[in-house]
Amino acid sequence: xxxxxxxxxxxxxxxxxxxxxxxxxxxxxxxxxxxxxxxxxxxxxxxxxxxxxxxxxxxxxxxxxxxxxxxxxxxxxxxxxxxxxxxxxxxxxxxxxxxxxxxxxxxxxxxxxxxxxxxxxxxxxxxxxxxxxxxxxxxxxxxxxxxxxxxxxxxxxxxxxxxxxxxxxxxxxxxxxxxxxxxxxxxxxxxxxxxxxxxxxxxxxxxxxxxxxxxxxxxxxxxxxxxxxxxxxxxxxxxxxxxxxxxxxxxxxxxxxxxxxxxxxxxxxxxxxxxxxxxxxxxxxxxxxxxxxxxxxxxxxxxxxxxxxxxxxxxxxxxxxxxxxxxxxxxxxxxxxxxxxxxxxxxxxxxxxxxxxxxxxxxxxxxxxxxxxxxxxxxxxxxxxxxxxxxxxxxxxxxxxxxxxxxxxxxxxxxxxxxxxxxxxxxxxxxxxxxxxxxxxxxxxxxxxxxxxxxxxxxxxxxxxxxxxxxxxxxxxxxx
Numbered sequence: 238x239x240x241x242x243x244x245x246x247x248x249x250x251x252x253x254x255x256x257x258x259x260x261x262x263x264x265x266x267x268x269x270x271x272x273x274x275x276x277x278x279x280x281x282x283x284x285x286x287x288x289x290x291x292x293x294x295x296x297x298x299x300x301x302x303x304x305x306x307x308x309x310x311x312x313x314x315x316x317x318x319x320x321x322x323x324x325x326x327x328x329x330x331x332x333x334x335x336x337x338x339x340x341x342x343x344x345x346x347x348x349x350x351x352x353x354x355x356x357x358x359x360x361x362x363x364x365x366x367x368x369x370x371x372x373x374x375x376x377x378x379x380x381x382x383x384x385x386x387x388x389x390x391x392x393x394x395x396x397x398x399x400x401x402x403x404x405x406x407x408x409x410x411x412x413x414x415x416x417x418x419x420x421x422x423x424x425x426x427x428x429x430x431x432x433x434x435x436x437x438x439x440x441x442x443x444x445x446x447x448x449x450x451x452x453x454x455x456x457x458x459x460x461x462x463x464x465x466x467x468x469x470x471x472x473x474x475x476x477x478x479x480x481x482x483x484x485x486x487x488x489x490x491x492x493x494x495x496x497x498x499x500x501x502x503x504x505x506x507x508x509x510x511x512x513x514x515x516x517x518x519x520x521x522x523x524x525x526x527x528x529x530x531x532x533x534x535x536x537x538x539x540x541x542x543x544x545x546x547x548x549x550x551x552x553x554x555x556x557x558x559x560x561x562x563x564x565x566x567x568x569x570x571x572x573x574x575x576x577x578x579x580x581x582x583x584x585x586x587x588x589x590x591x592x593x594x595x596x597x598x599x600x601x602x603x604x605x606x607x608x609x610x611x612x613x614x615x616x617x618x619x620x621x622x623x624x625x626x627x628x629x630x631x632x633x634x635x636x637x638x639x640x641x642x643x644x645x646x647x648x649x650x651x652x653x654x655x656x657x658x659x660x661x662x663x664x665x666x667x668x669x670x671x672x673x674x675x676x677x678x679x680x681x682x683x684x685x686x687x688x689x690x691x692x693x694x695x696x697x698x699x700x701x702x703x704x705x706x707x708x709x710x711x712x713x714x715x716x717x
Contacts, residue, residue, distance in 0.1 A: 254300070254301065255300040255301065257665075257666050258299045258300055258301075258302055258307055259296070259299060259300055260664075260665050260666065261299075261307070261311075261664040261665060261666050261668065261669060262295070262296055262299040262307070262310070262311065262314075263296075264664050264665055264671070265311055265314065265315070265325055265664065265669075265671050266292060266296075266314070268558065268662070268671055268673070269315070269318075269323065269671075269673055271556055271558065272554060272556045272558045272559050272673055272675070273318070273323065273554070273656075273673045273674060274552075274553065274554040274595075274656050274658075274673075274674045274675050274676050274677045275318060275320055275323075275655075275656040275674060275677055276554070277595075278656075278677060278681065279317075279318045279319070279320070287317075288317055291313075291314065291317055292314065295310045295313060295314050298310055304327065304668060305327075307669075308325075308326070308327045308669065311325040311669065312325060312326075319687075319688060320653075320655075320656050320674065320687065321626075321651070321653045322627070322653055322656050322657060322659050322672070322673065322674040323672065323673050323674070324661075324670075324671070324672045325669055325670070325671045325672075326669065326670055327668060327669055328663065328667065328668060328669060328670055344409050344410075344431065345409065345410040345413075346396070346408045346409050346410060347384075347394050347396040347408060347410055348408045349382060349384075349396045349398070349407075349408060350398075351371075351382070351398050351399075354371065354382035354384065354396075354398065355371075355459070357384060358370060358371075358459065358460070365460075366385060366390075366393070366416075367440055367444050368383050368393060368414065368416075368422070368440060368447065369383050369384055369385060369393065370382075370383060370457055370458070370459050370460055371383075371398065371457075371458040371459035372395070372447065372455040372456065372457055372458060373455065373456045373457075373458055374411070374453075374455050375453070375475065376475055376476060377399075377401060378400065378401050378402060379397055379399075379400045379401075379402065379405070379411060380397070380398045380399045380400070380458065381395040381396060381397055381398060381411050381412075381455075382395070382396050382398050383395045383396075383414065384396070391415060391416045391417075392413070392414070392415050392416075393413070393414040393415075393416075394410050394412075394413055394414075395410065395411045395412040395413075395414065396408060396409070396410055396411070397409045397410075397411055402429055404429070404430075404431070405429070410427070411426075411427055412424050412425060412426045412427060412449075413425040414438060421437070421439075422437065422438040422439060422440070422447075423435070423436075423437060423438070424436050424437070424438040424449060426449060426452055428452075434451070434452075436449055436450040436451055436452065437449075437450040438450065441454070441471070441472075442467045442468050442471050442472070442702075443464070443467060444457070445457050445462040445464070445467045445468050446467075446468045446471070446472065448472075453472075454468065454472045456468045466480070467703075469490065469705075470703050470704075470705040470706060471702055471703055471704075471705075473490075473492065473522070473524040473525040473623075474490050474492065474522075475492050476490065476492065477490060477491060477492060477498060477501055477502065477505060478490050478505070479505050479506070479509050479513075481512070481516075482520065482705070482706070482709045483709065483713070484516075485516065485517055485518050485712075485713050486516065486517075486518040486519070486520060486709045486712055486713060487509075487512065487513065487516050487518070487519050487520070487615070488519075488520045488522060488705060488709070489519060489520065489521050489522065490522040491521065491522065491523060491526060492525070492526060493526050493527045493528065493529050493629075494526065494528055494529030494530055494531075494533040494534055494628045494629060494632070495529040495530070495533070496529060496530050496532075496533060496569075496570055496573065496574070498529065498533050499530075499532065499533045499573065499574060500573070502533060502536060502537075503536050506536055506537075506540075513540065513614065513615065514612075514614050515614060516614060516615060517614060517615060517616045517617065518615055518616065518617050518618075518619075518709065518712040518713060519540065519615035519617070519618045519619075520618075520619045520620075520621065520705060520708050520709055520712070521537070521618060521619070521620045521621070521636075522621050522705060523620060523621055523622060523623075523625040523629050523632075523633075524621050524622075524623040524624060524625065524646075524704075525623065525624045525625070526624075526625040526626070526629040527626055527627065527629070527651075528625075528626050528627025528628035528629050528630070528653070529627070529628050530570075530577070530628060531628055531631060531632075532574055532577040533628070534628065534631075534632045534635075537632075538606075538608065538635070539608060539610075539612060540612065540615060540618070541615075541618050541636055541639045541641050541642050542608045542611060542612075542639060543611050543639045543640040543641055544638065544639070544640065545605050545606065545607045546605070546606045546607075546635050546638050546639075547603055547604070547605055547638065548603060548604045548605075548606065548634070548635065549602065549603050549678060549679050549680045549684070550597060550598070550599050550601065550602045550603055550604065550678075550679050551597070551598065551657070551658075551676040551677060551678050551679060552595045552596060552597045552598075552676065552677060552679065553584060553588060553595065553596060553597075553598060553658070553675055553676045554594075554595055554675055554676070554677075555587075555588040555589075555590075555591035555592050555593065555594060555595065555596055556588075556592060556593075557592065558660075558662070559588065559660060559675045560585055560588045560589055562660035562661070562662065562675075563581065563584075563585050563588070563658070563660060563675065564585055566581065566660065567581040567582055567585065583598065584598035595677075597679075602679050603679075606635075615641065616641065616717070617641055617643070617712050617715055618636075618639070618641045618642045618643070619642075619643050619645050619708040619709075619711065619712050620633065620636055620642055620643070620644050620645065621645055621646050621704060621705070621708060622644050622645070622646040622648075622649065622650045622690075622691060622693050623646040623647055623648045623649075623650075623704075624648065624650065624651050625650045625651060626650060626651030626652070626653040626654070626690075627651070627653050627654060627657060627659075628657075629650070629651075630650050630651065630652075630653065630654040630686055630690070630691055631654060631657070633650060633691050634686075634691070637691075637694075643694050643695060643711075644691070644692075644693045644694045644695070645693050645694065645695045645696075645697055645704075645707075645708050645711070646693040646696070646697060646704070647696070647697045647698070647699050647701065647704060648690075649689060649690030649691060649692050649693070650686070650690035650691040651690055652686055652687045652688040652689050652690035652691075653686075653687060653688075654678070654686040654687060655677060655678050655680070655681060655685060655686055655687040656674035656676065656677050656678075656687070657674050657675075657676050657677075657678070658674060658675045658676040659672050659673065659674055659675070660672065660673065660675055661673065695711065
């Protein structure tokens with residue numbers, strides 16, 4: 238995730254508010270000034286006065302701001318840089334979990350077992366409303382049963398059947414849904430923190446999913462959907478998987494390149510190696526991939542490689558904070574990826590000798606990566622780029638150099654790459670967390686990715702509801 242977000246934070250004591258708020262505000266300004274790799278690119282003689290005026294204006298408001306207002310002020314300040322790798326967001330206050338009995342007593346509930354729900358759906362038969370059934374939210378984070386209100390056929394409740402959320406319990410009402418006279422759905426949605434939002438909702442994917450405005454997609458479990466993959470084809474899945482779309486085409490979904498994906502991705506490719514080695518087409522689904530770490534992408538490169546890959550280098554901003562935080566990044570992955578950690582150690586040592594300026598980790602402004610062989614399969618690869626950001630965009634720059642690869646999508650990638658290698662730390666009060674980029678690309682200023690992103694080679698029509706199948710059919714129409 239690369240965009241600023243606002244959530245409830247722990248409130249500062251009223252007596253200390255001005256001191257605490259200004260300490261946090263000044264911390265954000267000072268850390269970005271001292272550490273952000275885009276500072277000298279974004280703060281120029283033409284923009285310096287504008288930033289100074291904005292800083293003074295927002296700081297004057299910060300002293301008396303509530304925590305929610307201060308979060309908005311901080312977000313407004315970092316938005317000056319127009320770089321979604323700078324983020325400041327509130328951290329929820331720690332709280333003791335309420336017991337199941339207390340939460341259930343004080344929160345809307347509809348005691349309902351799964352057996353009772355299934356029996357009710359069976360009894361409804363053909364009179365069942367299209368939204369009635371069992372639905373999954375966030376994979377298996379919540380499973381809910383949507384049933385009509387006994388007294389009003391237009392009102393429905395989504396009761397939790399099972400959940401992995403520690404502050405939710407079976408029987409609690411996750412949402413209340415009303416179908417208006419025109420048939421549209423309105424929802425009172427309850428967030429993970431039990432806050433309430435009024436949002437719109439819509440049945441999509443031939444009734445296999447409910448799209449909840451601002452809160453993603455619910456997938457139907459019961460009644461069973463005949464086309465089990467229809468939701469994941471139409472809406473980017475949070476799951477990592479590889480499966481066959483046809484005898485000629487495989488579909489690899491990668492939600493992100495977080496370091497936690499490294500081992501599962503390697504295992505997935507190893508488990509399907511025999512299938513990959515004989516299937517001519519591959520769709521790599523990077524829609525909404527928020528990035529992560531470059532080393533996670535490495536097992537994919539042999540599948541797409543056709544010629545040496547050129548990568549433009551970076552320069553890094555050297556500071557005490559950046560070196561301390563980057564050393565922690567290396568230490569955190571040292572057990573799982575010792576080679577990657579060792580590679581991070583090299584520029585970290587260089588940084589120690591360049592405090593106060595920028596340095597290039599590599600003596601050349603570019604690198605050339607060669608692999609020993611070009612594998613015969615897959616022959617053709619379509620990569621869906623919609624909204625892919627950060628590390629995913631660096632991967633796209635390599636992919637588009639392959640003779641096998643065609644970038645496809647209904648929209649561009651996210652446009653969050655030119656300033657990268659993100660680190661972060663909490664503010665002094667602990668109410669907020671600040672993140673920033675420590676490197677900038679040598680592609681600037683002539684070859685930007687930010688903010689417009691990388692355009693697909695082939696633009697999938699915006700009205701196409703199933704871009705995965707669209708891409709697969711395009712691959713299968715190609716001839717050698």
